[in-house]
Amino acid sequence: MAAACARAGLRGAPLAAVRLVSAKTGFGVEGLVSALQRSWRAAGDVYLLGAANAGKSALFNALLRSDYCKSRAPDVVHCATVSPWPGTTLGLLKFPIINPTCDRIFRRQERLRAEAEKTEEQLSDEEHKYLNRLKKEGYLVGRVGRTFQRSKPTPVIDFDPDLLSYSVDEDPGHSPRKPVEKEEFSYNEVKDARWCFDTPGIMRENCLLNFLTDKEVKLVLPMRAIVPRTFILKPEMVLFLAALARIDYLEGEKSAWFTVMASNLLPVHVTTLSQADAVYEKYAGKELMKVPMGGEERMKEFPRLVPQDITLEGIGATEAVADIKLSSAGWVAVTAHAQQKLLLRAHMPEGAALSLRQPPLLPHIPNIRGARIPGTAAYRTKKPPSLVENLKASGNR
Known part of the structure; x- marks a missing residue:
């Protein structure tokens, strides 16, 4: 990869790191987060760039659910559209990058150490099922966790007897409903934030996918581990x-x-x-x-x-x-x-x-x-x- 970047003329800025990852199975994602926090920290915005169908949106979603993202952001930011058809990321989706303070780095290390000491035999039934599913989808399998979880308040049930009662002439399926409030970031959460952006894929010349229909693309692009x-x-x-x-x-x-x-x-x-x-x-x-x-x-x-x-x-x-x-x-x-x-x-x-x-x-x-x-x-x-x-x-x- 480093040699390919040099041949392409990317010699001005040295590569900080080259990482082998699978956003689909989670392999290498924790290591990528660590490398980003060490080299880039929160010193600037980050853009995911690459050709169409290179897996940028899948990586964006994996980072969104990881320690690279602010703890509340997954509840607010919509996941990127992952589709085999080129050009489905039509806008610049983004999430705020967490500031890797010394305390957060230490707490994250403790979590990773505890997870590394768990053998496959010590995993719960649910974790076993999840791991076995990932093994069917890829050869390199990893786990992506969250160290900094936002504590969610207990939902308050707003009881309205008028919404629960209806006459024989009324259709309960068309009862008036209160609009759901959309969660948004506060001013303090975004005023100094750095962002990770997902970008539309670059359309490549001489690419076979340019000649295929959407149904054909789904057959050509592998969704599971190639045998x-x-x-x-x-x-x-x-x-x-x-x-x-x-x-x-x-x-x-x-x-x-x-x-x-x-x-x-x-x-x-x-x-x-x-x-x-x-x-x-x-x-x-x-x-x-x-x-x-x-x-x-x-x-x-x-x-x-x-x-x-x-x-x-x-x-x-x-x-x-x-x-x-x-x-x-x-x-x-x-x-x-x-x-x-x-x-x-x-x-x-x-x-x-x-x-x-x-x-x-x-x-x-x-x-x-x-x-x-x-x-x-x-x-x-x-x-x-x-x-x-x-x-x-x-x-x-």
């Missing part, structure tokens, strides 16, 4: 990811492994090079390939697939040599025997980015697979175990 799917292909075989991408294995001495890292809702189909064009013409836009959806009329307006040749040399059967990045649809990790040369041809819709990543992001991903399924090119899927975060590493130092 790697590995296939072994011989030369002159073809792998389809839905009708969005196609990888042809044109030349090579031996078989090679192709591990698909994409939404589990997108189907993968393997066929021969001689039948690939016919398969695409017959099933693109239909249920078998899922995306795009809408039949022949949808495919008439969908961009044609454009080929790009790729040459690789394997480094071993247990380590991927490169990732073929398929825009926002995911990537395919390619693994081949040492010194084996491969000629591939990858296809993406015209206008969508296709690139090669070397070294691969997860070089040993082909090893996470089950037994070979007899009579097919596929291996049985095997979900890696989830890693539950140790909150001791999240505290201030």
Whole structure:
């Protein structure tokens, strides 16, 4: 990440920290809060910036419910809209940042230390259910708590007998109701406040999502942990990811492994090079390939697939040599025997980015697979175990 920022020209201001987080499962969020409090404190406003669908609104909501936010703010601030469709954050949502005083830092450290000492066996039934749900949604799991809770007053019941009585000619469903008062910040709460802003996503050029409908986007963007799917292909075989991408294995001495890292809702189909064009013409836009959806009329307006040749040399059967990045649809990790040369041809819709990543992001991903399924090119899927975060590493130092 630091190297990518340098290549992009962000050299003027040094990076304060780079954090691996999951706003969906809470992994790393407590550590991010600690890093923000150490480096930024409450010295200025904070803006969440990034491309559409990068997860800014999910992170905004996670920080809103954490110690980074003033204790009363979650009751007043509406959560950001989390949607797979780009541009759903239409305004600048914000919440006031808590001032990390020495006393608050100390109390937060005590809470994190106490939570870190709890083992999974010591969790309550409710916490166990919550943790197990998070494990299904992601591989890196953490817990986000609140140290500074606002004590809520006991609600006062305003008894009005006129609202509870009605005649036979009246409909109780249309009884007059008192308007609900909207909670707002006081002057003292905001006069010197610093704010954390959620911003609309930056629309990216050459992004596959630009060509998809909202229903198709929901299938392409993964909502749960991706399960790697590995296939072994011989030369002159073809792998389809839905009708969005196609990888042809044109030349090579031996078989090679192709591990698909994409939404589990997108189907993968393997066929021969001689039948690939016919398969695409017959099933693109239909249920078998899922995306795009809408039949022949949808495919008439969908961009044609454009080929790009790729040459690789394997480094071993247990380590991927490169990732073929398929825009926002995911990537395919390619693994081949040492010194084996491969000629591939990858296809993406015209206008969508296709690139090669070397070294691969997860070089040993082909090893996470089950037994070979007899009579097919596929291996049985095997979900890696989830890693539950140790909150001791999240505290201030």
